[in-house]
Amino acid sequence: MRTAAIVRTGITRRELMLASAGLLSLGSSLTRAANTPAPAPPPGAAAGPAGPFSLPPLPYADNALDPVISASTLGFHHDKHHKAYVDNLNKAVAGTPLADQPLEKIILTTYGAADKAGIYNNAGQHWNHSFYWKSLRPQGGGEPPAALLHKINESFGSVDALHKEWLAAATSQFGSGWAWLVLDGDKLAVTKTGNADSPLTRGQKPLLTIDVWEHAYYLDYQNRRADYVNAVFDKAINWGFAAENLMV
Numbered sequence: 001m002r003t004a005a006i007v008r009t010g011i012t013r014r015e016l017m018l019a020s021a022g023l024l025s026l027g028s029s030l031t032r033a034a035n036t037p038a039p040a041p042p043p044g045a046a047a048g049p050a051g052p053f054s055l056p057p058l059p060y061a062d063n064a065l066d067p068v069i070s071a072s073t074l075g076f077h078h079d080k081h082h083k084a085y086v087d088n089l090n091k092a093v094a095g096t097p098l099a100d101q102p103l104e105k106i107i108l109t110t111y112g113a114a115d116k117a118g119i120y121n122n123a124g125q126h127w128n129h130s131f132y133w134k135s136l137r138p139q140g141g142g143e144p145p146a147a148l149l150h151k152i153n154e155s156f157g158s159v160d161a162l163h164k165e166w167l168a169a170a171t172s173q174f175g176s177g178w179a180w181l182v183l184d185g186d187k188l189a190v191t192k193t194g195n196a197d198s199p200l201t202r203g204q205k206p207l208l209t210i211d212v213w214e215h216a217y218y219l220d221y222q223n224r225r226a227d228y229v230n231a232v233f234d235k236a237i238n239w240g241f242a243a244e245n246l247m248v
């Protein structure tokens, strides 16, 4: 039982509340027990330093989202940028009590701690990127599944209205960061976060995200962030993933 397992890790009451709401289970595939062998790195990827965290493979081929996101962008983004966050995190937690902790607990317990900023940033970026790959799919977009569509209409009025809020959040995030569709209480909302931050530290449940760091789109769209955001929303967003997260 999930809650019992979390209690054994000794996490805080706030985290237990998030877990009870299903939030921590969103990243369950990002964590593993210390005695579980790490999966093999993706083909062509150089092995990183040994540690508790590993780079998850992309859930589709690196050219599967072309032309919305090119194979070149996905390859660099996943194999270089995301891998660097994982490698840096493994180095940073090596030999510390955090090495045995779930990723979500590391994020929540290092948030706001100046002397743990390096760990927080790399842990956050590992979580955010793992969630981002799942927020996309080949031939995505279109109409959300019925239960999610009902919730979108209830919260925003329409998918088009959600699209407008999503675009506004993604394009108004100054510098690097993320835009999110979240469940906040019993309503859906769009929000944005800077750098490695995520809604996890705000008690919101993430349903979808889009990476608006320049490395996510610059090879394909240069400075046209809005074109990237719109193309992803129309042709690559994974409504099924959002619907699954909503039900957890």
Ligand SMILES: [Fe+2]
Pocket (backbone or CB within 6 Å): 077, 081, 129, 211, 213, 215, 216
């Ligand atoms: Fe990124």
